Amino acid sequence: MERSPAVRLTRETLYKLYRSSQKIAALTCYDATFATLLENAGVDILLVGDSLGNVVQGHTDTLSVTLDEMAYHTRCVARGTSRAFIMADMPFGTSQISPQETFRNAARLMAAGAQMVKIEGGRHMVDTVDFLTCRGIPVCAHIGLMPQSVHQLGGYRLQGRSEIEAERLLEDAALLQQAGAAMLVMELIPAVLAEQITQQLAIPTIGIGAGAACAGQVLVLHDMLGIYPGTSPRFVKNFMLGAESVQTAVRNYVSAVKSGQFPASEHRF
Numbered sequence: 001m002e003r004s005p006a007v008r009l010t011r012e013t014l015y016k017l018y019r020s021s022q023k024i025a026a027l028t029c030y031d032a033t034f035a036t037l038l039e040n041a042g043v044d045i046l047l048v049g050d051s052l053g054n055v056v057q058g059h060t061d062t063l064s065v066t067l068d069e070m071a072y073h074t075r076c077v078a079r080g081t082s083r084a085f086i087m088a089d090m091p092f093g094t095s096q097i098s099p100q101e102t103f104r105n106a107a108r109l110m111a112a113g114a115q116m117v118k119i120e121g122g123r124h125m126v127d128t129v130d131f132l133t134c135r136g137i138p139v140c141a142h143i144g145l146m147p148q149s150v151h152q153l154g155g156y157r158l159q160g161r162s163e164i165e166a167e168r169l170l171e172d173a174a175l176l177q178q179a180g181a182a183m184l185v186m187e188l189i190p191a192v193l194a195e196q197i198t199q200q201l202a203i204p205t206i207g208i209g210a211g212a213a214c215a216g217q218v219l220v221l222h223d224m225l226g227i228y229p230g231t232s233p234r235f236v237k238n239f240m241l242g243a244e245s246v247q248t249a250v251r252n253y254v255s256a257v258k259s260g261q262f263p264a265s266e267h268r269f
């Protein structure tokens with residue numbers, strides 16, 4: 001039975017895709033026009049990413065993006081959609097102090113139209129994930145390369161290379177799921193590790209630079225349209241090449257994710 005069009009795609013619908021082994025297609029989105037386009041092209045999750053610091057604001061990292069800015073872009077995306085699932089990033093500095101403060105900040109993004117917030121961090125975010133989840137805010141955890149920690153990590157580098165690092169990420173994933181995380185984004189980790197983590201978990205994993213075994217994939221919109229200046233990371237594919245319109249490019253991305261064709265071996269580590 002089709003739900004009424006007024007009802008937004010729910011987390012249960014995403015879980016249904018996951019349980020029936022259908023891949024979840026996600027893209028970042030920052031405004032109403034693209035929100036409508038992506039929704040009509042079949043994108044399951046619109047992520048209002050703090051990557052807007054790079055692609056919208058022209059910064060070289062995501063660190064200066066504010067909660068007000070995230071709420072503004074979340075409102076723009078929400079107005080452009082009627083059924084897409086909207087996830088919003090908690091920007092740098094809004095989830096680090098305490099679970100209480102994080103809840104207050106996350107509530108702003110939920111009020112702006114998000115159905116779930118995403119928080120960068122491993123085991124040290126367990127209390128926060130539990131606090132939010134118990135109080136009605138679904139959380140997507142984000143491990144591996146955490147761009148908000150770029151100065152700690154020493155660059156946008158592949159994570160989980162050594163056995164010790166890989167073991168730690170496996171444990172982080174299990175702890176975050178146990179704390180109530182509804183989904184898990186894994187960024188820039190070896191494909192075999194992402195596969196192991198995906199198999200270990202009962203919640204959907206969404207990969208970016210994490211191979212094809214994840215339950216879903218996400219890319220930055222401007223990267224997959226080939227319009228972000230500079231050289232792209234290895235995990236990016238330009239879907240505008242050979243496509244006659246933006247709509248077609250996005251549709252091709254959705255089918256490539258659903259069929260498991262993307263990411264191919266040249267996009268993995």
Ligand SMILES: Nc1nc(=O)c2c([nH]1)NC[C@@H]1CN(c3ccc(C(=O)N[C@@H](CCC(=O)O)C(=O)O)cc3)CN21
Pocket residue numbers: 051054055062145147156157158188209220222223228232233234235
């Ligand atoms: N436009 C855009 N796309 C993104 O994917 C993105 C942003 N902005 N802003 C926030 C972070 C930064 N990200 C990045 C940035 C650079 C690399 C990168 O250059 N990676 C190289 C080296 C990997 C390695 O071998 O260690 C690569 O080839 O993928 C990866 C992720 C991901 N996020």
Ligand SMILES: CC(C)C(=O)C(=O)O
Pocket residue numbers: 028047048049050051052089185187208218219220
């Ligand atoms: C790349 C995705 C996962 C993200 O966090 C963002 O766009 O900010």
Ligand SMILES: [Mg+2]
Pocket residue numbers: 049050051089147
């Ligand atoms: Mg982000």
